[in-house]
Structures are given as structure tokens and as C-alpha cells.
Amino acid sequence: MDRGFIQQSSTHQQEGVVDADYEDGDWIDVEDVGAAEAEADPFIHSEPVGVPNQQNPFISETEHLAFTEALQQLETSKYLPPGYGVLSTEWIDGVYPAIQAIPGRKRGSNSLEIGLPHEIWQPRSELWVRALFLMRRIQSLRRN
Numbered sequence: 001m002d003r004g005f006i007q008q009s010s011t012h013q014q015e016g017v018v019d020a021d022y023e024d025g026d027w028i029d030v031e032d033v034g035a036a037e038a039e040a041d042p043f044i045h046s047e048p049v050g051v052p053n054q055q056n057p058f059i060s061e062t063e064h065l066a067f068t069e070a071l072q073q074l075e076t077s078k079y080l081p082p083g084y085g086v087l088s089t090e091w092i093d094g095v096y097p098a099i100q101a102i103p104g105r106k107r108g109s110n111s112l113e114i115g116l117p118h119e120i121w122q123p124r125s126e127l128w129v130r131a132l133f134l135m136r137r138i139q140s141l142r143r144n
Contacts (some may be wrong), residue, residue: 074130084129
């Protein structure tokens with residue numbers, strides 16, 4: 001029987017040894033870790049994810065600095081490129097989507113609906129889109 005501790009968290013679970021930061025109620029002693037994992041939500045999967053070989057997408061420090069400066073300029077200007085789904089004209093009825101459905105792993109299985117609070121996800125998606133837009137531009141310039 002595998003025995004361990006699981007830390008309760010709204011964002012993740014950690015298995016391991018209770019450390020000095022332990023507060024009563026944060027950790028649960030689990031007799032059988034496998035049984036606890038089997039009871040977990042069916043949408044949670046802990047298979048390892050492959051790590052890309054390329055750690056830095058920039059071919060030089062100069063390119064990285066140019067990207068950083070251009071991203072700061074886009075943030076300051078509030079420019080949002082079209083075609084990435086972040087413009088209000090790209091939303092259904094011009095309304096920010098409050099829920100995103102993630103399909104189940106198997107055909108016909110239930111989907112998981114995730115709440116997308118505007119104040120949390122809109123700024124993050126705008127930054128992501130600006131950075132992605134710039135990376136695509138840099139890659140395009142490299143090819144030409």
C-alpha cells in the first residue's frame with residue numbers, strides 16, 4: 001500500500017512530506033494514494049507532458065530585447081491584432097465569453113465548463129495575443 005500526504009489546494013495538489021509551513025487542515029494523511037487519485041475528478045490527468053527541446057525562442061539577445069521592447073510598446077498602445085479572438089467584434093454577439101467548454105478526452109464524454117471571469121482572463125489573453133503576434137512576426141522576418 002502506498003501511503004503519503006496530499007496538500008489541499010484550489011490550484012494543484014502536491015504529494016510528499018509535510019514541511020515546516022504545515023498548518024492544520026492543509027494536509028490530509030492518505031492511506032492509499034492510488035485510491036485517492038482514482039477518486040479525483042475524471043478531467044484531471046497527471047500523465048507527464050513532454051518538454052520542448054528549444055528553451056529559448058530567440059536566436060540572440062538582441063532579438064529578445066527587440067521583442068521585449070515591442071511588447072511593451074504594444075501594451076502601452078493597447079493594440080490588439082485581429083484574428084486571435086480577443087476583439088469584441090470577434091465574440092458572439094460582441095459579449096466576452098463567460099464560460100469555455102473543454103471537451104472530454106473520449107468521444108461522447110461530457111465536457112468541462114470553465115468560468116472565464118472577464119477581469120482575470122481578458123488582460124491575460126490580451127498579453128498572450130500581443131506576445132504571440134510579435135513572435136509570429138519575428139519568425140516571419142527570419143524566413144524572409
